[in-house]
Amino acid sequence: MNYLNTIQQLSNGLNKSKSKNEFIVAFVLHYPSVEVFDRIQSLLSEGYEVYVFDNSPKNTQPFILHYDLSSNNNFRYFSSGCNSGLSSSLSTLLSSAFYNGASNVLYFDQDTDFNSKTLSFISSFLVDNHLLFHDYSMVSLYGKNKYIESQNIIHEHTHIILSGSLFNLFALEEIGWFRGNYFVDGVDYKLCLDSINSGFKIGHFDSSPGFDHSSFQDNSIKIKIFNKSLHLKKYDYSRIKGIFISHVKLTIEALFTIQFLFAFRTIILLIGFLIKQFFIRIIYFVK
Numbered sequence: 001m002n003y004l005n006t007i008q009q010l011s012n013g014l015n016k017s018k019s020k021n022e023f024i025v026a027f028v029l030h031y032p033s034v035e036v037f038d039r040i041q042s043l044l045s046e047g048y049e050v051y052v053f054d055n056s057p058k059n060t061q062p063f064i065l066h067y068d069l070s071s072n073n074n075f076r077y078f079s080s081g082c083n084s085g086l087s088s089s090l091s092t093l094l095s096s097a098f099y100n101g102a103s104n105v106l107y108f109d110q111d112t113d114f115n116s117k118t119l120s121f122i123s124s125f126l127v128d129n130h131l132l133f134h135d136y137s138m139v140s141l142y143g144k145n146k147y148i149e150s151q152n153i154i155h156e157h158t159h160i161i162l163s164g165s166l167f168n169l170f171a172l173e174e175i176g177w178f179r180g181n182y183f184v185d186g187v188d189y190k191l192c193l194d195s196i197n198s199g200f201k202i203g204h205f206d207s208s209p210g211f212d213h214s215s216f217q218d219n220s221i222k223i224k225i226f227n228k229s230l231h232l233k234k235y236d237y238s239r240i241k242g243i244f245i246s247h248v249k250l251t252i253e254a255l256f257t258i259q260f261l262f263a264f265r266t267i268i269l270l271i272g273f274l275i276k277q278f279f280i281r282i283i284y285f286v287k
Contacts, residue, residue, distance in 0.1 A: 022104060022122075022123045022126045022127065023102070023103075023104040023105060023106045023122070023123070023126060023166065024048070024049045024050070024051055024097050024102045024104070024105045024106070025043055025048050025049070025050050025051070025105070025106050025107075025108065025119075026050070026051040026052070026053075026090075026093045026094065026097065026105050026106070026107045026108070027040065027050070027051070027052045027053070027107075027108055027109070027110065028052075028053045028055060028086060028089045028090060028093070028107075028109060028110075029052060029053070029054050029055060029056065029110050030054075030055040030056055030083060030110070031056050032054075032056070032110050033110065035113075036110045039113075039114070040052065040075075042116075043119075044072050044074055044075060046116065046119070047074070048074065048119065049074040049075075049076070049102075050074060050075055050076070051076040051078070051093045051096065051097055051105075052075075052076065052077050052078065052093075053078045053079065053084075053089040053090075053092055053093050054077065054078070054079045055079075055080075055082075055083040055084055055085075055089060056079075056083075057081070057082055057083070076096070078092055078093065078096070085181070086178075086184075086187045087178040087179070087180065087181065087182065087187050087190075088178070090107070090162070090177075090178050090187070091177040091178045093105070093107075094107075094167060094169060094172055094177060095173070095177055097169060098169040098170075098172070098173055102169060103168070103169055103170065104126060104133075104166060104167060104168060104169060105166070105167045105169060106119075106122060106164075106165075106166050106167075107162055107163065107164075107165055107167060108163055108164060109162075109163040111163070112163045112164050114164075118141075118208060121208055122141065122166060122208065125141075125166075125205070125208070126166065129154065133166075133168055134168070134170075135200065135201050136154070136168055136171070136200060136201045136202065136203045137167070137168055137171035137172060137175060137191070137195035137198070137200035137201070137202060138160070138162070138165045138166060138167045138168065138171075138172075138191075138195070138202060138203070139154055139165065139166050139202075139203035139204065139205055140157070140160035140161060140162075140164060140165045140202075140203065140204045140205070141164050141165065141166060141205050141208040142164065142204070142205070142206040142207075142208060153205075154203040154204070154205050155203065155204045155205070155206075156201050156202065156203060156204075157192075157202050157203065157204040158192060158196065158202065158261060158262050158265050159188075159189055159192055159202075159262075159265055159266070159269060160188065160192060160202055160203075160204055161185065161188050162187070162188045162191070164208075168200075171195070171198075171200050172191075174198060175191075175194050175195060175198045175200070176194070178190070178191060179194060182246045182249070182250070183239075183242035183243055183245065183246040184239070184242065184243055184246070185243060185246070185247075185269075186242075186243065186246025186247065186249070186250060189246075189247075189250050189266060189269075190246075190250060192262075193250060193253065193254055193257070193259065193262055196259060196262060197257050197259065232276055232279070232280045232283070233280070234277070234280045234281065235277060240274075240277055243270070243273060244270065244274075247266055247267070247269065247270040247273075248270075250263075250266050251263045251266045251267055251270075254266060
């Protein structure tokens with residue numbers, strides 16, 4: 001992968017994992033907020049190994065200089081000095097973790113919040129499901145429902161969002177990491193399609209404590225429909241166009257690989273996204 005040669009490894013060497021935990025925590029950042037820095041510092045103080053790919057332009061104040069974390073042996077920082085895109089950034093983080101001895105990575109974007117209970121639960125979850133997890137390339141973790149031990153079930157899905165997901169690095173190495181040039185959620189769904197085509201399952205677990213995937217999104221509004229809370233965000237037309245093109249490309253690729261259910265669900269997700277964008281524009285117009 002040529003992009004790996006362009007990465008500036010600003011950490012103090014890439015040694016074998018020294019983390020006492022079952023997984024490494026990884027972030028892809030772009031103009032991160034102070035709250036993100038605080039979360040990373042908290043993780044390091046609790047003994048977690050943290051990998052960060054900073055997609056902020058090189059003329060902005062570097063993350064590693066603004067917050068002096070370079071002396072921490074559990075901190076790894078990567079940057080190409082520009083926005084390398086999510087696929088390249090994640091491939092760099094996850095492959096680096098794998099080739100430095102890690103088996104699993106928990107990935108967050110900068111809009112996802114969590115707490116110490118979340119991480120303790122995921123450690124236990126991974127230990128309890130370590131044999132089952134070999135069949136999965138990744139499991140998406142959510143906090144929608146209250147945890148009940150008798151309902152500790154991983155549900156199989158075709159499409160998941162990567163933030164808050166636990167990756168099986170052995171599976172991703174076999175898949176070939178992240179391939180293709182896709183936009184936003186298209187990166188997530190492309191890995192899902194590649195996983196299915198490689199014979200791996202995709203899991204979803206919705207009873208993880210402390211997760212919040214919505215509150216830290218900029219300019220989002222919260223509404224209730226049929227007693228269900230929804231966070232909606234108005235995107236500009238260039239982003240809508242990029243998401244539209246990515247979903248169409250994925251649908252075509254799924255059809256060519258005879259993944260008809262995946263193709264159908266991709267179109268349904270696209271239609272749902274477009275309806276939400278239409279609906280939120282009506283809300284802003286009425287306001």
